[in-house]
Amino acid sequence: MTRTPPHDIAAEQAVIGSVLLAPRLIADLARVVQPEDFYRPVHAELWRVLTRLHAAGEPGDLIAVAAHLADLGSIGRLGGVPYLHTLIAAVPTTANGPHYARIVAEHARRREVADLGSRLTQLAGSGADTEDVLAAGRAMLDAAPAQAWPDPIPLSARRAPRPFPVDALPSWVAEMVAAVAEFTQTPADLSGCIALAALSTAAGGRAEIEIRGSWREPANLFTVVVLPPGSRKSAVFTALVRPLLAAESVLIERTRPAIVEAELALRVAAKAADRAANAAAAAVDAGGRDRLLADATAAAMAAETITVPALPRLVADDVTSEQAASLLAEQGGRLAVLSPEGGIFATLAGRYSGAPNLEVFLKGHAGDMLRVDRRSRPAEHVDRPALTLGLAVQPEVLRDIAQMPGFRGKGLLARILFAVPENTVGRRRIGADPIPGAIADAYAENLTALVVGLAGLAEPAVLPLSSAANERMLAIERDTEPRLAPSGTWAHIVDWGSKYAGAVARIAGLLHLAEHLPSGPDEPISAVTFEQATAIGAYFAEHALTAFDDMGADPLVDDARHVLAWIERSQTERFTKRDLFTALSRGRFRKAADLDPVLNLLVAHGYLRPAPAPERRGAGRAPSPGWLVHPEVLRPAGTVQPISAGRAS
Template identity: 55%
Template sequence: MSAHDGRQDTGQGWDAPTPLGARNALPGFPAECLPGWMSRFVLALAEETQTPVDAAGCVALAALSTAAGGRAIVQVRGTYTEPVNLFTVVALPPASRKSAVFRAITSPILKVEAELAERIKPQIVEAELTRAVAAGVAEKAKSKAITTKGAPDALADASDAAAAIEDIKIPALPQLVADDVTPETAATILCDQGGRLAVLSAEGGIFQILAGRYSGSPNFDLFLKGHAGDMLRVDRKGRSEHVESAILTLGLAVQPDVIREIATGPGFRGKGLLGRFLYALPESNIGTRNVDPEPVPAEVVAAYEERLMRMVTHLFDWTDPQVLQLSPEADELRLDYARQLEPRLHPRLGDLGHMSDWAGKSVGAIIRIAALLHLADNPVDGYRLPISADTMTAAIRIGEYFTAHAEAAFDHMGADPEVERARQVLDWITRKKPARFTVREAFSGLPRGTFPKVADVLPSLELLEGYGWIAMEPPPPRNPKGGRPPSPAYQVHPQISGPGA
């Protein structure tokens, strides 16, 4: 009674059904594809915190994106360029020690942020004092112009003095990372920071904020433009903010239910936001953790902190972004991957057609990952060296990992319409608990909005049969007198229809 080989027999002639939408075990994060200094830290941190390697691996990529975002672009071909920032989100249940992973990985970035702030404070004090002096001069010039009733020379001096104030720019305190921030505040910080910002959080509150928790309406503009590196211009009362290229990094850890919830949020998919995230859905190891794990070796921590801090510090001082190039071998690997991907995006025939909004961006994501791996190994002179074939191979492996997890994430979100329709049919069968049913009986019990015609039910029944939940009965012999043939009938798995079901 099963279309799947290898299932355990239930003892009633049926094999155990496969959960609807179930996929093969998802791959673990390929930490060995990261640079050695980061790979060693990620693996040791996962051991110390007893968390899936996926958590540390995804946050580590977000850390590299924080360091390099807005400071480099990849010149792929012709006018095609890619910025090097990423949006990553890893789903873990409560009590998974997400915060410990975030603290360990982002600590060097926050240390650099503090050091940069100390370095720039004297410049801020000097600029504020210079501005205060200029304001005093302008006030005196204004008074003289008033006293002389607008004498041309006095008026010109007052105008020049007022303009001099505007020419004195007070540097902003460096801020590389934000956490619980509204899109409006994030836009202000990003503009103050020359067009770059990272939102790194061990919670998923940013999704509720995007959906309009505070403003009452969704606001995705910064996050859409910040992923693509587009121009950002915001005009508000009393302030106009503008950057030629807004570069935003997102590194988030959320509970698995949040992944499903955001799919139903207004505009999240229609606006294209869901297609920009790199998803990770690792299996929780709660209940099997070692209560006395080995701590991260001190030398591994020291190497990680030194290398990441050096990368952040060096790249921070770049104003115009570095332009990275692909080696001919790396570019050929990119093209090979793109050629193999394209037919998978077909809306009817491709296995990724139902999530082409995500998969269509996966080549660009791989290029970005390759650039980050390249800069992690060459933070000082990466722009002088082409991205190698080995680096592109590692990036493709990471990209394939994210593709597998994105398929699971979009299935979790109900993004595959055929699976979602089959779930509705299975829900009807589970409620009714029939030992058998006909296609017409199923059609009569299902919503017309989803299944307007009897024929619309058939693909879902075929899918459920493939997963072992139902089995079609042999068709009865044709009535020699003619007439309409009886509706096809299905038997139902005893797990649903049997005693005690």
């Protein structure tokens, strides 16, 4: 046979390149593809090297592999370091590594079948008896390995995103985050995100990050952690938010004398204005009345210029949009809504008013001017509002908010940094060590210093990027833009992805202020700090994909899950396209052709295989295409890992 055996060089390159970029993938991919499955001998040898390094517990990244091959003296024979870079460049996204591996394995099986056919062809052409050829063919088929069903690739290959990078936080914050996570036996994601919200509360409205030109980002964040009930969310909030309340008390004590003085001055001025008005009213002659009226007007205007400061308030819990606007105006534009529950979302959706009201939260994140006019109250104006949001919600709340009117369309969800950590309930260690007093004290002292230090600023501190940090920012923008294209990996969350670079800059500003107490406002943000912010930003990017996937942001994936649910209910091992179209709702699939992209996706992820076409007999319409179902889809719940959870990739 002279035809080129089945193979896909691009897929082979993408498999190896994915592991060079993300060495953690090797454990999963090695279960799908073996060295002998690669068509190119160079790829087979590279795969053997990668699996050996993994088995020995040694790193498998580009630098380590290049050094290992150099030690073996085989790097030149395998294409040298430039070819390793070529392999990396061939990877569109490491999230699809399992898919590339299945392509390689499938082509290997096809080559086995082709080889089997070649041997039968040679045997048939050798003049052997027909019955002997048939018997040999049956023996070969019996000896041929059955085509295995590799584990299906989760519809979202992002089901176990990376843990929170605690080391990227300033030391006094990182130590507190780690200690709280240990004591409460909760994922560090929860305490890490709430700590960022605490820093945002301290700096919100008091600092801006100057990126370039007129592009500035306020130093406030919206963070939402998704965890099931019983995850000790309240304990984590208490540990990390209580120091903010203590800092609030410090501000109150510092402001109280000014409040007393202003109240006294206002009473004196008001009485003086009343006396002047009474004198003007009692004047007899016109000339005297005009002079006294002028004095009364001046006294009244002097009284109006006296403003009594409001008692400082940093944190609110479950507030309406109207209350949030009033508090922002009262507090000079700074306010945080911190809560271990997600009730604020129902409030924003119109629980009390009957209509969604998101404007305060949208403008409070962006820093856009906020002006509220009401019939019963004076107009409220906030020039640069800075609202912080720090919540921990249950998974059901995450799914609910995606359906709330305006939450996606008006951009609220695009402003949220989501975290969907692994649940630790059922695996928590009993009797964990409490938070060391020195760590808790340092956290409280530094957080209070940050709050108090920034509270005295008349105008927000401007934090410019150093030239090196600006280069890193440009790299993030260049990396992000292709992901937002219609075919990019963030196409279904383009609203969130469009704000990603700005979110990284905001995180960098908060890390900078926390790291450089008290001189942060006087120094530019360094490249080191920006790199730490980039690590946290990458964490939130992975978790955003998971969160939006859980919210059904990708309609194709949502449709694929709908089809899988029908297969699980019906327990069908094989079906035709006509069967599926007949069984499903016309509200979701209006015509049979609408099923094609869904079925293609399920085949690509290994949940389905095309069934052999039945023999066509006579005239008439061709049989409807059929599919075979992966056995794991049909197993009873609880006997295997749920297909919707999948393994990390």
